[in-house]
Amino acid sequence: MREALIRCDRTPAWAALRALYAANGRTFDLREAFAANPRRFTDFSQDAPHLFADLSKNLIDAQTQTLLLKLALQCGLEGHRDAMFAGEKINSTENRAAMHFLLRNPASAHAGRAPAAPENIANELARMHETLNAMLAYAEQVRQDAAMTDIVNIGIGGSDLGPQMAVLALDEFRLSGKRIHFVSNIDGQELAAVLAQLKPQNTLFLIASKTFTTTETMTNAGSAKHWFEAQGGTDIARHFAALTTNVAAANDFGISTTFGFWDWVGGRYSLWSAIGLPLAIAIGAQGFRDFLGGAHAMDDHFRSAPLAQNLPVRLGLLDVWYRNFHGFTSRSIAPYSSALRRLPAYLQQLEMESNGKRVDADGQVLPFATAPVLWGEPGTNGQHAYFQMLHQGTEVVPVEFVAIKRVARSLPGHHNKLLANVLAQAQALMQGKDDVGGHKHFTGNRPSTFLLLEALTPASLGALIALQEHRVFVSGAIWGINSFDQWGVELGKVLASDIEQRLQSGDAVGLDASTAGLLQRLQLS
Template sequence: MNISALSRTARAYTPVSELHAHAEQLQAQPLSDLLNSDSASAQKRASSLAFTFGTLHVDFSKQRVTPHTLKLLIDWARSCGVEPKRAALFAGEKVNTSEGRAALHMAARWPKGKMPPRGMETAALFCQQQRARLADMVSRVHEGQWFGATGQSITDVVHIGVGGSDLGPKLISEALADRPSHAKVGVHYVSTMDGAQLLPLMEHLNPATTLLVLASKSFTTADTQFNVRTALAWLSDALEVDIPTVCRYQLVGVSSKPEKMTEFGVPHVHQLVFKDWIGGRFSIWSPIGVSVAMQLGMKAFDELLAGAHAMDKHFLDAPLEENLPALMALVGAWNCQFLNIPTHAVLPYDGRLKSLSAYLQQLEMESNGKSVGLDGRSVAHATCPIIWGDVGPNAQHAFYQLLHQGVHTVSADFVAVASRDVDAPEEVSEALAAQEQLTLANCLAQSQLFALGDDAIPPALRGHMAQGYRGNHPNSLLLLKELSAWSIGALLALYEHKVFVQSVLWNLNPFDQPGVELGKQLATSLYELLAGEAAAHKNVKDPSTEQLLSKINEWRQ
């Protein structure tokens, strides 16, 4: 064989080509074959695909993978340089190449007194200093020593943000402050630019005891600016003081731009800062989480960071064969790129996690929803799947019919909580325990039915109920021992690192989001047009938009 033929052969047998060939073979085999309970090899396979980390257990056994699949996937990860790029991430190298900066959100949860990796030292120290400022603010609120413009103590916080400055804090608040007895103060989240979330708060909160938290990395986002100006106008009018006075007493700013906070009127003592090497969708661990800390207390906030930090250490130190974020990433990429499954459902079986799918939509799709690689070339395959979902028990009565008997194939993450402590009378506790067991039973049943389809019908029921359950929806089950601050911190960090590993596999920059910018610019000029500043109209004209503008102006008049 000549040299050119050898070269062609070498190119043919890449990790990616091997995975494509393996996918063709495995797709011909139903998932029910892999899960055959009568097979010793199936039992061994299931055991090898289950992993426990602290209070988090992940089961991949209903995925269309075998130990050989994982070996091929790990070979692919190594060929892409996942391990050295992981080290570069933690060392503070400029992995965000388009913006020329590091991505060091892990520094925001690095514990004081523990040596960070070389290259992260300065970042970790800065984050610890800001965490101390945050703790002081939280203490003032909890001790009744934060007074509004009229001298009354703060009782409620209105957190104004959007995207990463809203989704993360709101998710943690819903997950951990499910009962009023858990909350130190009331916290309310405002993100929609139409004012619909703000108006009800203005009707029932006491303006004299309400603190505004303006959370915005750039401190220029139109959504947050309009909301905070409306909120300040409400406080000023209700308290009969001017807006600068309201800002001095009842406004906290969280941003990477302290000069813009000062210009806006946020006193220096009420400013919390994070650096531009923490992206918005990775920022819950930074001072963006101040409202969570005010609601739940510093002990819970520190436990949240501790869970995330434990996952950081696991991701940094564990070999790929046992590394949960790497395995999650590889299985997800396998489903999307090699099995050609375009959508991924996130199905939490706990109402406290109702915002998890929305949080992961931003984390995954804004990070890896790209078609141009780091080398400037178009990516020739699917990258991030479309992420969607809902609370599982509700979803069963909405879209599961389509999934079970329609024609679409999806992959899924089921998320469940094994136990829940409730301080309630005995009869109430027993009733709640039964509900918990019913929820878990439904989670396990639906995960099984997604995978097995008609093969999940017990023999005694065959012929007595409708068939046509497609099955073959690969899914993972993520089980939390309990929904604690530590466990949800570890869970979210697991997904963060999953996103990073997939970006390496697909040669993407997961830390920028250029795709969101043009829409904002178009909206700005259209806003000016609607406001009567016709000269500011810089949009490309199209007849559809023109007739809609005409109808809006007709009805607004």
């Protein structure tokens, strides 16, 4: 059994970091740091599986990095990481393991590197590959069915954000003749707009809900089924499939093709499971296996690289340094790739649902801040929307740039202009510009991280996502929180069920005055 995590604020390194920040952290200047160290780019950048990371434009030096690594050791990060890979129930509030990494393990690979890994790892790996093989065989069947031109994924949260982001990102690899649509919002306008483009005889609906009870998903699924039958559609079993563990409920719906996953897979980590079926249909079985392979390579890096050269560890510690010492409240994600336009939304759920917690793993209220707010848009769109604030606003916002070196689809001159913009924005944030008049003055010294992919492929996308997963794990472990539950999602769901009935009856008894007043205004009859 692993030793318990030690919360960051209870370690000697935390106090040392506070002293370091007070002494020179708050006045650290990137321009001076580069002038003093000609090797700074080399010292603060590294290769990792399928990508390169430049951390040199961040507000850190060798002393800061050394103390952050000591913090990781004193908190017990390595033991917590090893416990996850060993299949221990690190999701303590739900008494579950967090084995999403197992979803991308090759069938021949052993899930843990400890001499005596638990037997359940091998058992779960075998079950997982049975499901994976069946899911990929079905994906190939759909790909070969010329009559099935439209695939509609109906899900929400992790059952939508992940597959939608990945399908868009890997559009270059998508099979022609197949249109893939995503419906998540309970607002009927979204589903109606998609249905208006479809013919029932050419459409496959994928209902993605682990429990097959999610309100938004099941409402949309019921409406899709009603539309299908009203339009003369027949054979529900052929035109509907379910990604769920609730096979009985799916059968009651009329669905006979189901692919499940397990309670050790959290929704925001489920893209690698049957939830990834839309992606498998888009890029094929081998493409999906390459996607898993890229993530697995990053898993091996996180599990085995020394902490000082471990990219997820370095990024997670940097997040702690910025959130708790510099007091930065948000981080902006700027992928300079239209294909990655849904990456910011995906990362919002990954980080803020995982680490948006106010209590530690023991339920004690934390005396320090946790997850930053994540937000962003693809470049160059963001430059013409909110980069004004990034350069000249009163708050410093660290930026994470993501760039692709080579693209297969572009027009002459476009990609060089795109790369020039991402390099220029990172440079401008750091260097700034003097202006005695004030309005054109840029303070500079604004930090950024630069992630560079040689090309956007299934493997490199898999590695990029796994990197972000493990980075969130690291910061959560340092803060001493459980990154794998999401109880904050539940309260609103419970209240919505009650209010839905009140909208019909008009009964406002027991409601607060604001909710009661709004309820009356929203009643249609």
